[in-house]
Amino acid sequence: xxxxxxxxxxVIVAAVVLVAALLTLRARGRHGGPDLKRRFGxxxxxxxxxxxGDTQAAERELAERVERHGGLRERPLEPAERERYADRWTxxxxxxxxxxxxxxxxADRLLAEVAGVRGYPDGGRYEEQLAxxxxxxxxxxxxxxxxxxxxxxxxxxGADGSGxxxxxxxxxxxRALFDDLIDTGGTxxxxxxxxxxGAASGVGVGEGHGDGRRSGGTDGTRPHAWSFSKSHPKxx
Numbered sequence: 001x002x003x004x005x006x007x008x009x010x011v012i013v014a015a016v017v018l019v020a021a022l023l024t025l026r027a028r029g030r031h032g033g034p035d036l037k038r039r040f041g042x043x044x045x046x047x048x049x050x051x052x053g054d055t056q057a058a059e060r061e062l063a064e065r066v067e068r069h070g071g072l073r074e075r076p077l078e079p080a081e082r083e084r085y086a087d088r089w090t091x092x093x094x095x096x097x098x099x100x101x102x103x104x105x106x107a108d109r110l111l112a113e114v115a116g117v118r119g120y121p122d123g124g125r126y127e128e129q130l131a132x133x134x135x136x137x138x139x140x141x142x143x144x145x146x147x148x149x150x151x152x153x154x155x156x157x158g159a160d161g162s163g164x165x166x167x168x169x170x171x172x173x174x175r176a177l178f179d180d181l182i183d184t185g186g187t188x189x190x191x192x193x194x195x196x197x198g199a200a201s202g203v204g205v206g207e208g209h210g211d212g213r214r215s216g217g218t219d220g221t222r223p224h225a226w227s228f229s230k231s232h233p234k235x236x
Contacts, residue, residue, distance in 0.1 A: 036062050043138040069132040077117040082182045085114055089178055093171070100167045107174050108151035111144050114181045138178050143173035 036059055037044050048058040077085070088110055096103035112123025121128040134141045150170040172176065 003046070031140050033059070036066075039066070039139045040134065042114045043141060046142065065131045066137050069135045072119060072132060072136065075135070077182060083112070083115070085178075085182050089175070096168070096171060100164050104147055104167050104171055105151040107171055108144075109177075111147070111174060111178060111181070114178065118181055133177070135175055140173075140176040140180055143170075143175070143177045147174035147181050151170070 040047070042063055043090070044058070044062065047062055048055055051057040089107070090112065092103050092107050095106065109123070112129065113125070115129055115133060116122050120132045123129055130141065130145060130148075133144065147170040150167060
């Protein structure tokens, strides 16, 4: 082989290696930095904090979640399924009045069940299910994390009722993800506009609007505080 041909081969190989490297960097770039921040929102900051501020380690973890679960397609719920799950959540809220710990434990189980029905990893694999949910419902997945922790570890009940308040807050936060999961409008994560289940039962929203919109934040990312009190018929 002549010297000219050897040089040509070397140049071609170098060009191929360079193109491959650029494509790899480009692919990684789609999952890093600003893209991950936009996709994961508050979950991005929580992951960075869990890695003690190590942004690179946090982004590697989040990118791995996207690689594993980004292609997941949620199975739509049938109207009857959605109504059945909504009724079960209403029952959980009603039970909270007399048995808050049991109600929170049931909410944890119900979220795991609904997520599994929608096509996420089975609730028996909690960490994997949570990771998958974080990819598609990043704004609200921490509510599931909180209610699962409280259901598993319990809440310390003080003389001022602080334990019950922690349970109530966990249940309220978990409700946002539940609303996402039973939403039949095809929206996920940051887009929820339907009325919360149980709002018409007298157990649901503390304040609201006649058209089913929540009062409070305008971005739809924070549910208004629900009141957990049984409704009583008005005296005539």
